[in-house]
Amino acid sequence: MKITYMDNNATTRVAPEVMEEMSPFMDTLYGNPSSMHSFGGQVQKSISQARERVASALDCSPEEIIFTSGGTEGDNAAIFAAINAQPDKRHIVTTRVEHPAVLNTAKYLETRGYEVTYLPVDDTGRLDIDQLRDSLRQDTALVSVMYANNETGNIYPVQEMARIVKERGILFHTDAVQAIGKFNLSLNSLPVDYLAMSGHKIHAPKGVGALFVRKKAPFRPFIMGGHQENGRRAGTENSAGIIGLGRAMEMASQNIDQENARLAGLRDRLEQGLINSVKNTRINGNPDARLSNTSNISFKYVEGESLLLMMDVLGICASSGSACTSGSLEPSSVLRAMGVPFTYVHGSVRFSLSRYTTEEEVDLVLDNLPGIISRLRDISPFCEGREPGTVSPKYEN
Numbered sequence: 266m267k268i269t270y271m272d273n274n275a276t277t278r279v280a281p282e283v284m285e286e287m288s289p290f291m292d293t294l295y296g297n298p299s300s301m302h303s304f305g306g307q308v309q310k311s312i313s314q315a316r317e318r319v320a321s322a323l324d325c326s327p328e329e330i331i332f333t334s335g336g337t338e339g340d341n342a343a344i345f346a347a348i349n350a351q352p353d354k355r356h357i358v359t360t361r362v363e364h365p366a367v368l369n370t371a372k373y374l375e376t377r378g379y380e381v382t383y384l385p386v387d388d389t390g391r392l393d394i395d396q397l398r399d400s401l402r403q404d405t406a407l408v409s410v411m412y413a414n415n416e417t418g419n420i421y422p423v424q425e426m427a428r429i430v431k432e433r434g435i436l437f438h439t440d441a442v443q444a445i446g447k448f449n450l451s452l453n454s455l456p457v458d459y460l461a462m463s464g465h466k467i468h469a470p471k472g473v474g475a476l477f478v479r480k481k482a483p484f485r486p487f488i489m490g491g492h493q494e495n496g497r498r499a500g501t502e503n504s505a506g507i508i509g510l511g512r513a514m515e516m517a518s519q520n521i522d523q524e525n526a527r528l529a530g531l532r533d534r535l536e537q538g539l540i541n542s543v544k545n546t547r548i549n550g551n552p553d554a555r556l557s558n559t560s561n562i563s564f565k566y567v568e569g570e571s572l573l574l575m576m577d578v579l580g581i582c583a584s585s586g587s588a589c590t591s592g593s594l595e596p597s598s599v600l601r602a603m604g605v606p607f608t609y610v611h612g613s614v615r616f617s618l619s620r621y622t623t624e625e626e627v628d629l630v631l632d633n634l635p636g637i638i639s640r641l642r643d644i645s646p647f648c649e650g651r652e653p654g655t656v657s658p659k660y661e662n
């Protein structure tokens with residue numbers, strides 16, 4: 266069966282050019298980059314080249330890049346570096362729409378005596394800059410705000426927020442996992458202290474990422490052991506992955522504007538087609554600042570998991586904004602933070618496109634989805650035992 270892959274915010278296909286560049290490092294060039302011999306030294310050289318490629322794409326210095334295992338590690342390393350360097354400051358600011366890599370770390374820190382302010386969002390998922398300003402305190406150790414949201418594609422005004430936070434002398438971290446490769450991002454002019462990114466969202470393999478740490482920002486290793494990464498991240502390097510990440514970054518920073526225009530065209534075709542053919546449909550997110558590859562759509566009185574399963578039969582891959590398992594309904598925390606009504610939130614689907622997505626694939630979804638939705642609405646719109654339109658008090662809006 267042909268796969269129509271529209272789940273690129275979950276992960277992406279490794280680009281053939283990236284595979285080609287990585288392959289010798291899993292085969293003939295398998296030396297340990299820390300070894301004294303030149304066989305390992307060649308690998309070290311290629312890692313340095315990858316660091317330069319990442320730094321050049323982000324407009325920062327190579328010494329400010331630490332290779333990690335991905336976005337989650339980068340987020341954790343940044344947060345713990347910031348708080349461990351300022352033991353007297355026990356307050357953190359983040360948002361209600363962060364990825365679990367930040368949100369669950371913040372929740373863990375609450376159990377360790379930290380106070381966390383979770384900034385709310387409006388019904389399109391926008392943050393209020395004044396609320397950020399008001400949340401800052403003498404004892405604020407760190408502000409962590411994502412650059413772009415994985416579920417809605419919303420882009421946050423990190424430039425402005427970081428400026429406000431830095432004026433108060435507070436450290437700023439951004440989770441840029443979904444933003445990298447989608448903007449010409451310049452760390453030379455973006456006043457953040459830490460920025461985390463991940464390889465597998467930009468056509469590099471899983472299990473590799475990078476953390477930017479600005480020269481003067483405090484940093485202590487999150488993973489301790491050997492002296493790799495200049496003593497900042499222990500463990501034998503994932504050489505092939507790092508080299509793949511370098512190539513993927515180089516590719517991602519080419520033709521960004523043309524690719525964004527193409528993706529926005531496909532996304533709009535998908536959204537408009539669905540709005541025209543399916544009643545009671547809403548697009549979730551900020552129409553004025555959204556990633557061009559991401560579309561989060563809710564279909565009223567439809568159960569998102571069933572929708573995904575029926576699309577799966579046709580080889581269409583997307584993600585749901587809710588999980589309905591064994592009678593417990595857990596809608597997406599991001600959509601709940603935006604106050605998406607109960608009758609819509611469970612029928613939310615995220616389509617996320619990539620450089621490999623074609624117009625034919627979008628049309629395949631448009632040809633099939635309206636029929637699937639109408640069949641689902643004909644049978645039972647919600648999970649077992651729940652009448653259409655009935656609202657559990659827990660989720661009442």
Ligand code: PLP
Nearest residue numbers: 335336337364366415442443463
């Ligand atoms: N942050 C965001 C916004 C993400 O979308 C993801 C992955 O979905 C992560 C962090 C975690 O990245 P990784 O899978 O590389 O650990």
